[in-house]
Amino acid sequence: MAHLCWLRRDLRLHDHAALAHSLAEETTLVFVFDRHILDRLADADDRRITFIYQSLVEVETELRKRGSSLVVLYGRPEDEIPKLAARLRVSKVFWNRDYEPYAKDRDAKVERKLRSQNIEAQDFKDSVFFEAAEVTKNDSGIYKVFTPYKNKWLEKLSEQDHRIPEHKCDLRNLRKFSNTESILEADWYEAIGFRPNPPLLSGGTKAGRKRLKSFVDRLEDYESARNFPARPGTSSLSVYLRFGNLSVRDLLRTGLQNPSPGAKVWVSEIIWRDFYQMILDTHPYVEKGSFKPEYDKIKYPGTSAHFKAWCQGMTGFPIVDAAMRCLNQTGMMHNRLRMITASFLTKILLVDWRRGEQYFAQKLLDFDLAANNGGWQWSSSSGCDAQPYFRIFNPYSQSEKFDPSGEFIRLWVPELQDLNNKQIHHPDGKNGKYPPPIVSYQINRMRCLQMYSVVKKSADAN
Ligand SMILES: Cc1cc2nc3c(=O)[nH]c(=O)nc-3n(C[C@H](O)[C@H](O)[C@H](O)COP(=O)(O)OP(=O)(O)OC[C@H]3O[C@@H](n4cnc5c(N)ncnc54)[C@H](O)[C@@H]3O)c2cc1C
Structure with missing residues (x-):
């Protein structure tokens, strides 16, 4: 029994729901540069490609230290993932849920193809702390106003004694690769039609952790400092959440372990993130039209x-x-x-x-x-x-x-x-x-x- 874990907007090897479950058996990790997304990017110097690349190099370096490697593909996930799964003869493919309309459609297609090959697919909650169905009104209705949503969200957190679970990833069960040559050393940018353009914030978990650590000293002042663009009043961690170099639980743990009025407001901002993910998940028409x-x-x-x-x-x-x-x-x-x-x-x-x-x-x-x-x-x-x-x-x-x-x-x-x-x-x-x-x-x-x-x-x- 072998597993495949598909990384998407969760480019890390810790506190990762899909990876933690996948590692119950020997696991190969894969990332696909998705042509459906890349073909729509107009700028060959798009910094996000470099950010992703830097994140993947970090993941791959960690995997290679353990005799494993990262499979990096370029194409359409609905073709590439089932093909790889068949080639590796895995029994199951794991990934974390994504609530964007395109991603939901893509994942459904991948799942259908895998099923037709008798391969199971399993997805997990990971990128948000609470999903839409977990924070609802007492009559199961969906919140449309933030403050009552936030209150219910906090109530749910207190029901679990303010514990922020961690999805521990035991990396001993990674598939070993005899080929030690890094696929990312080849000229990847050119192959996918982009040029390197390093952003001010470097990609990767190490860079994200460093930023999070330095923000702890400023957390207390967040409420008063956060509105002044000339001051370093906010965390600048959004990109690390976006690409999943850090988990949302990493941030929440930091906020809850360092209580102060500033930390309370900061945690509220992270709840806004869950709120908008919930709105997009439950009202996908907002992608094109007004909520009202x-x-x-x-x-x-x-x-x-x-x-x-x-x-x-x-x-x-x-x-x-x-x-x-x-x-x-x-x-x-x-x-x-x-x-x-x-x-x-x-x-x-x-x-x-x-x-x-x-x-x-x-x-x-x-x-x-x-x-x-x-x-x-x-x-x-x-x-x-x-x-x-x-x-x-x-x-x-x-x-x-x-x-x-x-x-x-x-x-x-x-x-x-x-x-x-x-x-x-x-x-x-x-x-x-x-x-x-x-x-x-x-x-x-x-x-x-x-x-x-x-x-x-x-x-x-x-
Ligand atoms: C017009 C507009 C467009 C925006 N576009 C994006 C976007 O594309 N991506 C994005 O991550 N945020 C977006 N935001 C929200 C917010 O501006 C950024 O999350 C924030 O500036 C990121 O900086 P930070 O990491 O220093 O945030 P901090 O103040 O340190 O907050 C911590 C985290 O909470 C989350 N957060 C904070 N404020 C919001 C908010 N209003 N809505 C949702 N999540 C929030 C972010 O993940 C952020 O990293 C947008 C806001 C507006 C008004």
């Missing part, structure tokens, strides 16, 4: 020229431009800035939130369909538990409040470096090198309220 369907009636009059200026960080609104330039150059953006730029695109430039969502999906190192979609629908008011449509972030006051000395703006919009701490939030064309605002905030704020009136009318009619 009446919001799909809105006609966004924003122009392509304004969208382009937003993408390039050339809107004449310094905090927005600084955030977008930072995203373009690093693949990273602070949460406060994601809220400001998303609100600005939809409610001031009046551009459809889906265009912004797509742009973030191309650029963010930590891009995650559930969290990104949830964040955009929250910002554009079309989502569950979203901010009301008439709440419109003022980019000037947000800038004054959360980047008071303009430190973040100066870093990314060097044209404004010489302005004083007051002017830097409102350069208004005073600096010839920087564009004047492409729209009037006040006028477009009023246009936005008008634009959303179709929603109000349909709500009034109901």
Whole structure:
């Protein structure tokens, strides 16, 4: 009896539900560079490919120390996994569940093919702490508002005495490979049509653990520091969760073992992650449309020229431009800035939130369909538990409040470096090198309220 464990968004060898179970028998590990996903990536320098590559090299190095190796394939998983399973004559294939519509469809196809070959497939909860069916209302209904969801989530945690289980992986049962040549030493990037482009945060569990360890000292101050993009107030661990170099349980354990008001707020943010995964799992239509369907009636009059200026960080609104330039150059953006730029695109430039969502999906190192979609629908008011449509972030006051000395703006919009701490939030064309605002905030704020009136009318009619 031999097993195959298929790694996907869980690139680690510890606290891994599928791997822990698979290792009950001799196990081979495989990763597939999925053409369905890669073929849609427009940028040959996409940093996420390098992040994945770095993570795989780390996994493979650990496996080779134990006389084993990692099988790395390129193709369509529904072809590659059943083919490999047959070649290795395994009796079972293990993987961790993924709640994205594409992934659910892919996994169902792989499972069907395996069954037709008399090979079993088994999947596990791993990437979230609680799945949709575990945190429901008393009448089994699905929560659409975060706070009661969070309360129930915490209640479930206390029912298990706040214990965070660990899926221990006993690596002694790995399949031995006589061939010690690493498949990743060959020119993988070229073979799959990409070029190496190392991100600021390196991929791998070691790098993730180091970041988590350094964050523990700042955890206590999280609540007060987390809104200021110029400060290292947040953990920057989202990418390690996205690709599973760390488990969600690694983070929760850290949060619970270091109790403080800051840790409590941080754990809440991790619960938001479960919340959006639950929403995507139970309402897959949100991938394409508004959670609240009446919001799909809105006609966004924003122009392509304004969208382009937003993408390039050339809107004449310094905090927005600084955030977008930072995203373009690093693949990273602070949460406060994601809220400001998303609100600005939809409610001031009046551009459809889906265009912004797509742009973030191309650029963010930590891009995650559930969290990104949830964040955009929250910002554009079309989502569950979203901010009301008439709440419109003022980019000037947000800038004054959360980047008071303009430190973040100066870093990314060097044209404004010489302005004083007051002017830097409102350069208004005073600096010839920087564009004047492409729209009037006040006028477009009023246009936005008008634009959303179709929603109000349909709500009034109901
Ligand atoms: C428009 C918009 C788009 C977003 N797109 C993404 C995305 O593609 N991927 C992504 O991981 N997050 C996304 N977020 C959520 C949030 O901005 C990031 O998770 C956060 O900035 C990551 O930084 P951190 O690791 O330092 O977070 P911390 O503040 O240290 O939080 C710890 C962890 O909690 C989770 N988390 C925090 N806030 C949220 C949130 N609002 N929703 C869901 N999970 C959260 C993340 O996994 C994060 O790593 C988006 C938010 C908005 C408003």
